[in-house]
Amino acid sequence: MSAVTTDPAGRAARGAVTVPAQASGSTGKLRLMAVHAHPDDESSKGAATMARYVREGVDVLVCTLTGGERGDILNKAMDRPEIRADLAAVRRAEMARAREILGVQQRFLGFVDSGLPEGEPLPPLPEGCFGVQPLEVAAAPLVQAVREFRPHVILTYDENGGYPHPDHVMTHRVSVEAFEAAADPDRYPGTGEPWQPLKLYYFVTFHRARFEALHNEMLRLGLESPYAERLAKAEENADRRTWEITTLVPCGDYFEVRDQALIAHATQIDPHGGWFACPTDAQRAAWPTEDYHLARSLVDTEKPENDLFAGIREKVDACSC
Numbered sequence: 001m002s003a004v005t006t007d008p009a010g011r012a013a014r015g016a017v018t019v020p021a022q023a024s025g026s027t028g029k030l031r032l033m034a035v036h037a038h039p040d041d042e043s044s045k046g047a048a049t050m051a052r053y054v055r056e057g058v059d060v061l062v063c064t065l066t067g068g069e070r071g072d073i074l075n076k077a078m079d080r081p082e083i084r085a086d087l088a089a090v091r092r093a094e095m096a097r098a099r100e101i102l103g104v105q106q107r108f109l110g111f112v113d114s115g116l117p118e119g120e121p122l123p124p125l126p127e128g129c130f131g132v133q134p135l136e137v138a139a140a141p142l143v144q145a146v147r148e149f150r151p152h153v154i155l156t157y158d159e160n161g162g163y164p165h166p167d168h169v170m171t172h173r174v175s176v177e178a179f180e181a182a183a184d185p186d187r188y189p190g191t192g193e194p195w196q197p198l199k200l201y202y203f204v205t206f207h208r209a210r211f212e213a214l215h216n217e218m219l220r221l222g223l224e225s226p227y228a229e230r231l232a233k234a235e236e237n238a239d240r241r242t243w244e245i246t247t248l249v250p251c252g253d254y255f256e257v258r259d260q261a262l263i264a265h266a267t268q269i270d271p272h273g274g275w276f277a278c279p280t281d282a283q284r285a286a287w288p289t290e291d292y293h294l295a296r297s298l299v300d301t302e303k304p305e306n307d308l309f310a311g312i313r314e315k316v317d318a319c320s321c
């Protein structure tokens, strides 16, 4: 038990969260790895999924490629000189708290945030940052983590990064590289014994069908919906490629846990902001899942799935791997 879980202030802050007891009968052998670019990404994409699997006895590891050093402070209440003075340390502490709330393991893989370049033309990325690393350098720590943790399933972003942040795009590239290379004994020597993950998924989090459902539910409840603008934008971009949702993981019981983890990232998340515009009961009624695209699979599975480990549970139960 860590100091934080016994800290009365910490307990008070988490008072609203009800964490269901660990489900009985879990094998404890399944392992899930979520690969993210910055601290806070794990709480905005797939957090309720992870919280659910943790409570069911799955081992969950979040790998965070960068320290988020170049993130903006997006919550006005936190934009203070003492916070700015060492944003990296503040974000590490925020991550530690979110990790505890979600119940996951987490490790930083040691790269420096590339920042989000702005302007026309875009300025070059800062020297030495994650986004400018050669692929083999950028992927080596993740290959090592895969070989150590031996995940059956890996979650990451699509090739556009979910949104065009250079660290998110690079996170996609290193995740695919690790999925493909970690089992090859000739690749990445010195980073551990080969291991082959069985499935690779992309997060499909901010998609139109979900926003439409939330929007309609809020109108039905007589609430003001913040999603109209977003839906209009989706209409404009209707011809853009969207990922087929192959997998819908029921996790509505964990939306409060997800929200508490988000709030733990206080420099990034305004507790009165848009993240929390739709009441959780309305979310549960309208869209009680988190959604994924199965990008690679080495096991047979029937789509649509409702479990990231579909096709894997049987195999893992049958062996001791």
Ligand SMILES: [Zn+2]
Residues within 6 Å of the ligand: 037, 038, 041, 165, 168
């Ligand atoms: Zn990010």
